[in-house]
Amino acid sequence: MAGTVQQSSRLGRRPGRFATMSEINVTPFVDVMLVLLVVFMITAPLLTVGVPIDLPKASASNLQGNEEPLTVSISDRGEIFLQETLVGAEELVARLLAIAENRTSRRIFVRGDRTVDYGAVMTVMSRLNAAGFNKVALVTEAPQSQAKK
Numbered sequence: 001m002a003g004t005v006q007q008s009s010r011l012g013r014r015p016g017r018f019a020t021m022s023e024i025n026v027t028p029f030v031d032v033m034l035v036l037l038v039v040f041m042i043t044a045p046l047l048t049v050g051v052p053i054d055l056p057k058a059s060a061s062n063l064q065g066n067e068e069p070l071t072v073s074i075s076d077r078g079e080i081f082l083q084e085t086l087v088g089a090e091e092l093v094a095r096l097l098a099i100a101e102n103r104t105s106r107r108i109f110v111r112g113d114r115t116v117d118y119g120a121v122m123t124v125m126s127r128l129n130a131a132g133f134n135k136v137a138l139v140t141e142a143p144q145s146q147a148k149k
Contacts, residue, residue, distance in 0.1 A: 069107035069137075070099060072128070076113040078120050092124070093131040104132035111139040 072092065073081040080087055082095050100106040108128060112121040121138075128136050 069109045070096060071109045071111060071139075072096075072124060073111040074113060074116050074120055074124060076115045078116060080124060089123070089127070093127055096128070096133065097131065100133075105135065106133070107135040107137065108133050109137050109139045 071083055075081065080089055080092055082092060082099070085095075087095055096108070097104075110121065110125060110128075112124075125136055
């Protein structure tokens with residue numbers, strides 16, 4: 001019996017006790033998903049254009065498009081906003097061309113407050129048209145009867 005050594009497990013433990021575990025712990029995954037859900041629920045309402053405008057009501061269908069349009073807003077005091085940035089009427093076209101990378105085919109939404117002068121809205125639209133922007137649309141709110149459908 002010389003030369004035969006019986007191998008015992010380390011420290012008297014059974015062999016195979018430290019085998020790999022084949023179960024997946026989903027608790028950290030669920031925790032991350034819940035945090036992401038809360039973050040998106042908080043930030044989603046903030047993604048809309050932040051200039052407070054009282055839009056007129058109209059019953060027209062929504063426009064469909066692939067890329068996000070640029071938004072020009074005219075406040076009740078006649079101030080012009082490009083997205084959320086206050087701009088002067090003279091610099092509006094230059095900034096739009098810079099943002100659109102000189103692509104006048106970009107869609108532009110004009111949001112005019114209900115109480116703003118019609119001439120102010122038409123002045124902005126004529127400047128956009130003169131600069132070559134032909135895809136200009138007016139933004140309105142749906143009437144209450146259509147909004148509930």
